[in-house]
Amino acid sequence: MRIFISFLIGVLLTLVTSAFAFFWAQRNQIEFRFSWPSSPERVSESSMTSTSDEAGTYAAIPDESAIPAPTRLEFLSGHLRQGGFLRGKAENLSAVLMNGETIPTLKDGGFFIGFDRDQAEAFELQMLSDVSETEISLKVAARDYVRGQVIEGLELDMISNARMGPLGHDDFLPTDEQIAADVANSSSLELSQVEQQRQIQTTKTERQQKDEALASRAEADGILQDWLLPMDPGFRISSQWGAGRVIRGENKIHYGLDMAAPTGTELRAPANGVITLAATGFYYDGGIVMIDHGLGLTSIYLHMSEVDVQKGDRVSAGQRLGAVGATGRATGPHLCWRLYWNSGAVKLDPAGLVKHEN
Template identity: 35%
Template sequence: MEKPEGLSRRHLLALSGGACASAALPAFSQSKLDSDPPFGLTGRFVQGGYAVGKGTPGADIVVDGTSRGPVGPSGWFYTGFDRDAGPTCHITLKTDKDQQSAVVSVLPVTYDIQRVEGLPQDTVTPQDPALLERIKREAALKAEAFASRIDSDAYHRGFDWPLNKFVVSGHFGNQRVLNGTPASPHMGFDMAAPTGTPIHAPQDGLVVLAEPDLFYEGGLILIDHGQGLISMYLHQSELLAKKGQWVRQGQPIGRVGAKGRATGPHLCWRLKWSDRHMDPSLMVVNRTA
């Protein structure tokens, strides 16, 4: 069992209460860190990772200078570190009376280059006007779903694996070369399994998109777990959940397939927090699979 780590001295740069700016935050001693970590932060403090903490309900969450919405009624809040996150992340909680800030270090990750051959060429470099129009329509559907912000804190309990048995066939963040053409980094965690293998919701959430046959993603489901943390399940052969449905951890939501841009049956599992892409496997509490 490998659980999210608490904040250690290598991650914490500074913490302050009151109204002072983060650039002027004083450093704490080791004893202070051990007894009073900022916001009780836990998580995985690496590129593609995350932090979960507790603060004043309703406080504005400001991450790297951008407001990310309010702390939930229970006090939990989430912060994601992008695939290309810089070495530090500034987290501030603001209320009408005061603010508290922390600056944590985000450790770098070395990404491999992954070469994928045998894809239909129109999924790599689409040219047909009708196809480009379809891609545009589907992008609008996904953008609407990604704008979801439900009031839930299910994320703080961590995730389960969405498949009971699988082989890792692609790691998050790898630089992709598709049919010999350099492409954007791979923002998913690929899990190879036979067609029809049940896919389970890794944590409670609201299904905000359920489309059976998108051009790139094939069968696609998006689940909002709260505060804009949305998980994605690509290339499904069959959907078992519908848009607007609340799903519970462990509930079947679909089946593995090879629809869309895929060379074989697998689940491409993705995770996004607003405009930041994270590695969903880092959210798994039990990582022995």
């Protein structure tokens, strides 16, 4: 009897374990549709499996044929999850609206919508043409973010004194108060009052330059391209996008994907675009490049040791931008890669646009 009960328990345990393993595998290998126009006329589609260990969950993108007529959709693709995006192209498109707000579109009917880190789950997408109106309800999957990542070893003069709420704010566009506090804390530099005022003014000007770059709306098609990685494989992800960080006791959200690689590692444009900012020696960002890829989608490269492009340059996917460094607020050589949409109002996960290998 005792042997029989042990056997029964053994069988039950095996069943439960395999069921769990099966569902776990399903959860981490979610198939999602990915369609890509290989030429303006033709639309090729392929299904792919996400291989990233941070793959998480994606909400389903409806099949083009499931979109109610009469909108003629050429393609609809993306990552329906927080920090992700949706993009598409439709014939005779006159407007695209997300929750009733108009989204900018390309002349040829292409459009792009970005989802913030904390984007609510459901939204309404409307596609209008002169003769039709199509409305679909879509879902954005929630993500789990790394929390409480502690960053040690920052130079004292790079530590802010400003108090922040649970979500903190983004150093990339610091407030006046944060700039003043950071400069005042530059004890190692022992700046005079006059020098401090000059430094505060310079840092504010840097922020204005970044704001202006984010406001750019260049004609570029990078927004509809499949993106390349900005550097050769071999880097290490030293901080994930959207991670909650604690820097000297302060809570912040990290809106970059940190890719650690040796100083001098070549950085390249991931997609076509126009350079909207190229500078060195920024207080927080060091060497910085910003690219407008069209429709207000801006990719950002921080802490660079070399900047080899100039504002106004038109760059193609794969073109050299400069090199990895540890300039500005950085603890070691890495690229802080960021992706902002809608003048910085929406911050996206840059890895989401990079083409995954099957």
